[in-house]
Amino acid sequence: MDKPFKNERLTYKLNIVAQQAITANDAIFFQETGCHIRDLRVLRLIDDTPGTTFAEIAKITGFERSLTSRILQNLIGSRLITRENSTEDARVFLLFTTGKGKEVRQVARRLSDRLEVILTDPLSSQELRALNEILERLGNWVTSEDYSQALDREVNKASG
Amino acid sequence: MDKPFKNERLTYKLNIVAQQAITANDAIFFQETGCHIRDLRVLRLIDDTPGTTFAEIAKITGFERSLTSRILQNLIGSRLITRENSTEDARVFLLFTTGKGKEVRQVARRLSDRLEVILTDPLSSQELRALNEILERLGNWVTSEDYSQALDREVNKASG
DNA sequence: TCATTTAGTTGCAATTTGAGATTATCTGGT
């Protein structure tokens, strides 16, 4: 009858839910597609913008260049994407999904739909909408410059 | 004008918000108290249940025993908690917060309050209540046996 | 043509963490 949390903080609750959901989902994605969520995200980006580049991917995802490089190497090794030299700049290469890559992307998409249904099972459709809306707003907030500044002010106030 | 996410999945949104909030908060907690969130959680547990044991902490937090051991060593090293041998079983030791530990806990508590105010700045009080309620429910769900089983069924259906 | 900048890769080292061995202690059966 233990609740996982009682009066806990919002961040704590967020963390529990995010952590549990992601860990469980990631294992399933890996089992069903051979890819981890992070790789699938890159695959999706490439599939949505064929001919995108290494630098674009690194910029959009925010991953380190070395990490980006390794993820792309994995995807290429699994024959999910191909690289083609740019005709304009031989340092640059363009990324495309293979047929297999497109298939995996679809499998992942459908799986993701089903997993999200399971995750949100205890919520009414109204609650689900509300949650999406609120998280959207919070997501914008926590990634904003204003948020960092608000935190900075708080810290300076405390120690100053 | 880039939104951090558009049509993204719930888990993705959750992850962004949780990750950003936790990373930012953890740095501030460390700066202001010398402890990371994880350590503070253990400190809080001990302060709330004086005389609790290693095994209890490991069970409640779900941390590995080796990790739990290291966290306790840190807290002892920082003089925030003390260990006392159990009179009943010499293998067991009982944990207590020191005066300094209680102080740090209070500092952390107040800081946590303020950080949560900042985090939820863009939400109305009604939305905040709704979010808390929904996350509570989701937290219970994702840590339940039923959730794992629902995922198992989904996977078996897919591959079977 | 040479110096500088840019694209992407790779080697290396720091960090984190978990599994399993290890030590110390307890409990129960004979």
Next chain:
DNA sequence: ACCAGATAATCTCAAATTGCAACTAAATGA
């Protein structure tokens, strides 16, 4: 009383992850 497990907690070691910085290759521009 003694021995054979069980149990509490620690510690060692090895695997995985990741970032930094050095590196190669190609472009740019003076």
